[in-house]
Amino acid sequence: MQKFLLIFFVLICNPSLLTAQNLQSPSDFLGYDIGTQFSRHHQVVDYFKSVADAVPNQVKLEQYGTTNERRKLMLAYVSSEENIKNLETIRENNLKNTGLLDGEPTNIDVAIVWLSYNVHGNEASSSEAAMLTLYKLLTERKDLLENTIVIIDPCLNPDGRDRYVNWYNKTASQPYDTDVQASEHNEPWPGGRPNHYLFDLNRDWAWATQVETQQRLEKYNKWMPHIHVDFHEQGPNEPYYFAPAAEPFHEIISDWQSDFQTQIGQNHAKYFDAEGWLFFTRERFDLFYPSYGDTYPTYMGSIGMTYEQGGHGISGLGILNDESHELTLVERLTHHTTTGLSTVEIASKNASKLNTEFAKFFNNSDLKYKSYVLTGNEDKINSLKTLLNKHDIQFENANSTKVSGYNYKTGQQGSFTADANSLVVHTNQPKGKMVKVLFEPNAKLTDSLTYDITAWSIPYAYGLDAYASTSKVLSSKLMERQTVQTLNDAYGYVSKWNSMNDAKFLAELLKQDFKVRFTEKPFSSNGSKFDRGSLIITKGDNKHIKDFVSKLNTVAQEFTQPLTEITSGFSQMTPDIGSPDIKLVNKQKVAVLSNEGTSSLSYGEIWHFFEQQLQYPLTSIHTDDLSETNLSKYNVLIIPNGYYGKVLNDDTMSQIKDWVSDGGKVIAIDGALRNFAGKDGFSLNYKPSESEDTDDNLISYADREREYTNNLITGAIFKTKVDNTHPMAFGYDSEYFTLKLGSSAYSLLDSGYNVAYLNDAKVYSGFAGKKALADLGDTLVFGEERMGSGSFIYFVDNTLFRSFWENGKLFFVNSVFFVNNNTFEL
Numbered sequence: 001m002q003k004f005l006l007i008f009f010v011l012i013c014n015p016s017l018l019t020a021q022n023l024q025s026p027s028d029f030l031g032y033d034i035g036t037q038f039s040r041h042h043q044v045v046d047y048f049k050s051v052a053d054a055v056p057n058q059v060k061l062e063q064y065g066t067t068n069e070r071r072k073l074m075l076a077y078v079s080s081e082e083n084i085k086n087l088e089t090i091r092e093n094n095l096k097n098t099g100l101l102d103g104e105p106t107n108i109d110v111a112i113v114w115l116s117y118n119v120h121g122n123e124a125s126s127s128e129a130a131m132l133t134l135y136k137l138l139t140e141r142k143d144l145l146e147n148t149i150v151i152i153d154p155c156l157n158p159d160g161r162d163r164y165v166n167w168y169n170k171t172a173s174q175p176y177d178t179d180v181q182a183s184e185h186n187e188p189w190p191g192g193r194p195n196h197y198l199f200d201l202n203r204d205w206a207w208a209t210q211v212e213t214q215q216r217l218e219k220y221n222k223w224m225p226h227i228h229v230d231f232h233e234q235g236p237n238e239p240y241y242f243a244p245a246a247e248p249f250h251e252i253i254s255d256w257q258s259d260f261q262t263q264i265g266q267n268h269a270k271y272f273d274a275e276g277w278l279f280f281t282r283e284r285f286d287l288f289y290p291s292y293g294d295t296y297p298t299y300m301g302s303i304g305m306t307y308e309q310g311g312h313g314i315s316g317l318g319i320l321n322d323e324s325h326e327l328t329l330v331e332r333l334t335h336h337t338t339t340g341l342s343t344v345e346i347a348s349k350n351a352s353k354l355n356t357e358f359a360k361f362f363n364n365s366d367l368k369y370k371s372y373v374l375t376g377n378e379d380k381i382n383s384l385k386t387l388l389n390k391h392d393i394q395f396e397n398a399n400s401t402k403v404s405g406y407n408y409k410t411g412q413q414g415s416f417t418a419d420a421n422s423l424v425v426h427t428n429q430p431k432g433k434m435v436k437v438l439f440e441p442n443a444k445l446t447d448s449l450t451y452d453i454t455a456w457s458i459p460y461a462y463g464l465d466a467y468a469s470t471s472k473v474l475s476s477k478l479m480e481r482q483t484v485q486t487l488n489d490a491y492g493y494v495s496k497w498n499s500m501n502d503a504k505f506l507a508e509l510l511k512q513d514f515k516v517r518f519t520e521k522p523f524s525s526n527g528s529k530f531d532r533g534s535l536i537i538t539k540g541d542n543k544h545i546k547d548f549v550s551k552l553n554t555v556a557q558e559f560t561q562p563l564t565e566i567t568s569g570f571s572q573m574t575p576d577i578g579s580p581d582i583k584l585v586n587k588q589k590v591a592v593l594s595n596e597g598t599s600s601l602s603y604g605e606i607w608h609f610f611e612q613q614l615q616y617p618l619t620s621i622h623t624d625d626l627s628e629t630n631l632s633k634y635n636v637l638i639i640p641n642g643y644y645g646k647v648l649n650d651d652t653m654s655q656i657k658d659w660v661s662d663g664g665k666v667i668a669i670d671g672a673l674r675n676f677a678g679k680d681g682f683s684l685n686y687k688p689s690e691s692e693d694t695d696d697n698l699i700s701y702a703d704r705e706r707e708y709t710n711n712l713i714t715g716a717i718f719k720t721k722v723d724n725t726h727p728m729a730f731g732y733d734s735e736y737f738t739l740k741l742g743s744s745a746y747s748l749l750d751s752g753y754n755v756a757y758l759n760d761a762k763v764y765s766g767f768a769g770k771k772a773l774a775d776l777g778d779t780l781v782f783g784e785e786r787m788g789s790g791s792f793i794y795f796v797d798n799t800l801f802r803s804f805w806e807n808g809k810l811f812f813v814n815s816v817f818f819v820n821n822n823t824f825e826l
């Protein structure tokens with residue numbers, strides 16, 4: 001009896017113990033043993049809520065965002081009562097430690113560990129592990145929380161995860177079938193890996209094109225954790241992979257960062273060895289491309305790591321792998337839970353060291369380039385500012401001053417006079433190392449064996465003139481962007497045509513049924529000169545629009561689009577506005593192929609581009625339905641990168657050719673070009689290889705993989721020559737920097753327009769193998785060939801790749817609206 005009274009007394013006086021009684025394990029809460037079913041996203045969220053309710057003094061739960069399909073993005077802050085009470089102070093102290101917040105940090109012995117789960121939706125053991133890790137941190141490993149804050153994101157990609165889980169739940173046998181050939185081990189297109197728009201969120205950290213990334217970065221940059229782990233899965237035959245990572249390492253990675261990865265790996269090894277579990281380190285997963293869940297945090301000062309469990313979408317609840325081992329979801333999540341806890345353990349042991357070393361990372365006084373100076377189109381500068389803001393990278397305007405340094409356009413030293421319209425980004429700022437990574441002309445590659453792109457330099461991607469200067473360029477705080485003038489009554493209005501902002505403006509006008517013209521030749525009117533591609537909106541064309549001037553003004557204000565008024569159709573320099581060289585833009589009906597055969601990434605890029613960027617309607621056609629599709633309902637058919645063996649057969653090809661001959665337009669991207677190259681009726685052809693045959697038989701077994709890199713181009717930047725008198729290139733200069741993603745080489749078109757092409761194949765940034773390079777001279781990059789009244793438009797290089805190559809997007813818009821403009825209504 002006394003015992004009961006004592007318990008009663010303790011509970012009354014200590015409410016945290018009372019609530020802790022309600023803390024349920026994931027298995028108790030879910031109603032099944034964890035790992036014996038896949039939990040849907042809302043169940044994961046509900047479990048986290050139940051834990052936060054049970055132990056509110058140790059778990060603070062926050063919804064930080066919503067996905068495209070309206071699922072919740074959540075963060076749980078897990079620590080001791082004391083730390084949770086001081087959460088905001090600890091966060092601010094950490095930012096003071098980086099210099100991002102002014103003031104001296106007072107308490108610097110709490111480690112901040114951020115665990116990110118399930119960025120790839122079908123690598124689905126992660127979110128299960130997140131639940132178990134949360135529970136174990138609050139029970140058996142409570143000791144670790146005394147000096148660590150663990151931030152858990154149980155699912156970075158809920159839309160992808162639920163796509164996988166819902167498919168698996170409706171497909172799997174009961175009990176599950178371990179036979180690899182069973183349909184439950186064969187996910188349908190597009191699989192659960194990507195998000196709603198089929199983007200790979202683990203390639204999106206630096207470009208932040210997706211809502212999941214954008215919302216996450218807001219929180220990430222407010223916290224700046226010391227350790228960040230991104231949990232993944234690889235094929236079912238692979239053992240576990242953890243840090244230290246593989247070469248190449250980007251040169252800004254500090255000795256501390258790479259040494260501590262080794263300590264972490266050794267701590268994990270202790271647990272894996274005790275159980276006899278297999279693992280590998282220092283192979284395959286490198287640290288170079290800045291847009292991953294390991295590199296991005298690393299370049300932000302963290303110890304950023306990828307952990308890979310064998311499993312993936314193929315494995316379901318259980319699969320018999322090639323080594324006749326039955327790999328189960330239970331085993332997969334147990335491994336991820338082990339490394340998660342081991343990571344927190346090593347962080348806790350080194351909390352104070354983590355803080356001091358973290359602070360050192362943010363000293364950027366000795367970087368080679370002190371300032372990057374960028375000039376060019378105001379819209380492009382603005383879109384770059386938007387990107388920099390996503391990363392809390394500071395920028396200013398240049399003072400009127402001469403700048404000497406590396407000229408990105410020429411690839412040589414040069415100088416120019418900067419003015420207040422030039423953007424300056426200094427490297428001596430807290431995010432200076434990320435500035436270097438994103439802006440430097442050519443990232444130093446210590447090893448060519450990387451399987452992602454090796455170049456991304458921002459000035460090329462944004463189409464801006466830029467100089468990298470080794471001395472600090474004078475600059476001052478930014479001026480606000482100017483607003484545009486209210487429109488007066490006039491004969492017509494002319495808009496420039498250089499940027500995606502201009503393209504969005506056009507798309508909006510077309511959607512509102514404005515009649516818009518574009519010029520194929522430069523002209524001048526009212527003392528102003530207008531380039532090819534300029535848009536002309538006349539009062540005469542738009543009599544059907546009531547309150548035309550006021551409506552146009554509303555759109556112009558919304559898009560901050562400056563318009564020049566013209567008073568007459570008579571131009572000082574022809575063409576006149578009524579000339580056949582100034583054509584009506586047709587309100588194009590655009591279709592795109594989707595599903596089996598298309599690359600889901602490429603299709604997703606096009607889908608996202610039309611829906612979220614251009615904001616112009618797009619009809620998606622299932623490849624299975626192509627032969628039954630009435631193409632005459634569309635003006636444009638986009639064929640994404642993909643493999644179209646069965647889809648583009650003789651029948652569908654002749655259907656497409658007939659439709660093009662009648663005036664249709666095909667836009668084909670990257671791998672889709674294979675369906676036309678060398679085929680009857682097409683002048684598109686592969687370029688025969690010129691590289692000398694080396695005696696491949698004599699290359700040793702050990703050197704084969706490395707030798708193979710000679711044939712590779714893994715995302716490198718080249719300068720192309722551009723025929724900017726062709727409508728596909730309106731708004732561009734006579735040179736354009738392209739991101740080449742592969743070594744496919746097509747000859748220049750004999751009968752057709754070579755709109756952009758490589759002359760000499762000089763690499764401006766990134767890696768290109770010598771054999772691949774030898775074949776790239778005089779090859780096509782973008783082109784058009786006519787067939788009857790219509791056109792085939794070729795994108796050898798995919799300008800929408802991961803949606804970050806801003807300067808390539810207008811080629812795409814031009815292809816849709818300007819190229820071979822037939823101005824026929826449907």
Ligand SMILES: [Zn+2]
Binds near residue numbers: 120123231233
């Ligand atoms: Zn993954």
